[in-house]
Amino acid sequence: MxxxxxxxxxxxxxxxxxxxxxxxxxxxxxxxxxxxxxxxxxxxxxxxxxxxxxxxxxxxxxxxxxxxxxxxxxxxxxxFHRIREDFQDFVNISRLVEILLSVMPDGAPNKRLFAFFLNVLHTIKASERGSKDALHLITRIRLLAAIGCAPRLQSCGRCGEKSLDFYPSSGTILCNKCAAPLTQERSTLRISNNTVRFYTHTIEWPIHISNRLKPRREVLAELSDLLDKHLTYLLSKKLNSSEFLVGANRTRAGASR
The missing domain is CATH 2.40.50.140 (Nucleic acid-binding proteins)
Structure with a gap:
């Protein structure tokens, strides 16, 4: 057939x-x-x-x-040969691929996910050369949202109260009261209001709009670290592409000194 x-x-x-x-x-x-x-x-x-x-x-x-x-x-x-030829683009897209293959079962039709991923490739292909840290972070967040695995940062995931403490084991922000049973969790992250605002815009706005935002580097670093911890807990492993990118960036930084 x-x-x-x-x-x-x-x-x-x-x-x-x-x-x-x-x-x-x-x-x-x-x-x-x-x-x-x-x-x-x-x-x-x-x-x-x-x-x-x-x-x-x-x-x-x-x-x-x-x-x-x-x-x-x-x-x-x-x-999409231009993406393959750009080191940062290719490794970051490889991270999205690794997330997809780790979370999504084979043979489960999802036309919206296909359209989303194709749009991501076109967006990165059309983006200007240079630093794309924000764009790569945005696409990671939007992929997690598309497959139903995005962390909740806007408010406590149990009662809705405002808080800034993220608990990877719960995948959400938790207030002091709801987090009481988890006080011994060492991987808790305190995030800033700027990080929450950027994340909220990223979730709610189309990629080509949110990509116009100019977040501070500390916001990008804070949110990237949060996503890494969230994914490590979600998948019970570290992403190979993330580890490779960290190592490669360290090597490049050392070589440029």
Whole structure:
């Protein structure tokens, strides 16, 4: 049975000497895996259509519920090669991909998530070169919101009272009364009102609007640290891409001295 869909390449895995298993975020099937025959050969018909983040129209052959259908054709709609060529952009998008693959089950259709992720790629592709720390942070927050895993920072997640103490184990701000049973939790974070305001705008406004905000560096650092702790607790592990980016930035900072 031949089926067609649109997909964004999230990752590829070598299989045998010349084959690949490709993981897509598809427009109508959610996250799917498919088999590509001999794409690593020099004269492969697939060309660059299986490169990470490539948005393509794909044809799949296999039974309706096949776990690993065969890719018979992949026509590039957007290559997003500029993102792959920019170190910071690619590593930060890789972080979004890692979150997706850690949280979302295979084969769960989500057209809104596909449209959101495609919009993120177009937004980053169109962004000016230079520091994009705010944009990368905004896309991370919006992805967590899109998959229902965003932390709650506007008020206490249990009673609605105002507070600035974030508890990673609860994924929310908690007031003193509601946090009483958790007083021994060491990873509690006290955040600023500026951080809460920036986060609220990021959640409520479209990406292209919130990207115009110019938050202070301490706000970005505070919110990035909070998200890292939130995700570490949520996933029970640290993101490989986050660890890699921290290490790479330290290396670059040391080399520039």
């Amino acid at each position: 031949l089926t067609r869909t649109e997909g964004i390449v999230l990752k590829t895995q070598k299989y045998g000497e010349a084959d690949l298993i490709v993981t897509y975020l598809s427009s109508d099937k959610g996250i799917i895996k498919a088999f590509a025959k001999s794409p690593r050969k020099t004269k492969s018909r697939f060309g660059s259509s299986l490169e990470p983040l490539t948005h393509a129209r794909i044809s799949l052959w296999g039974k309706e519920q096949a776990a690993l259908p065969k890719i018979t054709q992949a026509d590039i709609l957007n290559s």
